[in-house]
Amino acid sequence: MRPKMTQQQLADAACVALGTIRKIERGERGVTQATLEAIADALGIDPTRLLTDRGAAHTHVHEALPVLSAALATYDLPDDGPIRPTHELRAAVAEAARWRLAAQYTRIARKLPDLLTELARAYHAAPGAERPELAGLLVKGYRSADAVAYKFGAHDLSARLIELMRWAVPEAGDPLLSASVAYVRTETFFAARAHAAGLRLLEQAMDAAPAPAAPLEIAVKGALHMRAAVIAGRARDASAAVTHLNEASDLADRVAEDVYCGTAFGPDSVRTHQVSVAVSLGDAHVGRALDIAGEWKPPKDLPAERRSGFYIELARAQLWSGLADDAFESLKVARHIAPQHTREHPWVREDAATLRRLKRADSETLTNFAEWCSAT
Structure with missing residues (x-):
């Protein structure tokens, strides 16, 4: 988002009348889609x-x-x-x-x-x-x-x-781009819950990827290991998940966080995946997610989608651990960071619905949140 702007500066940047801006802010008039998009573009944010x-x-x-x-x-x-x-x-x-x-x-x-x-x-x-x-x-x-x-x-x-x-x-x-496509292709295996097959695909992609020498090559290989750790976690293969996380961590130590080749990679990205894998493995592993979150939070320069995902995963770990209030706070943080990502995430709907059942007499804030994300 751009630095704070006065109403006049916003009106000028969006090519919208100053009076219109004032009325919208006071809630005295609605806003058309075209005006909404013009204001959002002026602010540098999504509508x-x-x-x-x-x-x-x-x-x-x-x-x-x-x-x-x-x-x-x-x-x-x-x-x-x-x-x-x-x-x-x-x-x-x-x-x-x-x-x-x-x-x-x-x-x-x-x-x-x-x-x-x-x-x-x-x-x-x-x-x-x-x-x-x-x-x-x-x-x-x-x-x-x-x-x-x-x-x-x-x-x-x-x-x-x-x-x-x-x-x-x-x-x-471009072999690096081919590896990136293999990373994305695992979405079909996540959707089909064919986790073992998805893990095989990623391992084949790792074998075909260039040796991790330069930063982009390291980032590609590391991203594949991160993805493999998550899908191994969904398959409840703890040994494979830990192995791939360790490989990703070793590679992340060799690059800065801002290395990007299809997906963000670096030490902070690996840390978010450690939480994701712990939640995927469930049971005795959930405490690991809470331990990581107790020591570290994703920095603001990490991509918004990844930061919101961290808090969505953390909320699930907190909910499973009986920390309902903490779970709701994490969901609200995720919403603040990336509202669209949070709203459409199936785990958010499931967890908001669970929180609503657990806290029937609580404030209307939780009810509003559950309705916002269409939790049932």
């Missing part, structure tokens, strides 16, 4: 951050999913239209990746269909020498779109996006 307590903002994403699906249908036969220079397409794809890390799914759903269509158009129109980079941009664009599809429960659409990533990545000729 849903302004709608957290004002209705079902997540419906904007659901409504956009058919448009995204239609854009994918013509991946090999794009219609005629404008094509920006490659450097502009590169910048647009990078911006979409930043939205993904910040859990700004509304922006992705709104912008990616046209971008993916344009990328496909550019790829098919390009001479052979230019195609590898455009294929790589397609893979990265599909990845950002997949974040929306998967997080919002459109698993068939997510699987389609993953198949398109697998279609485009050979043309890119």
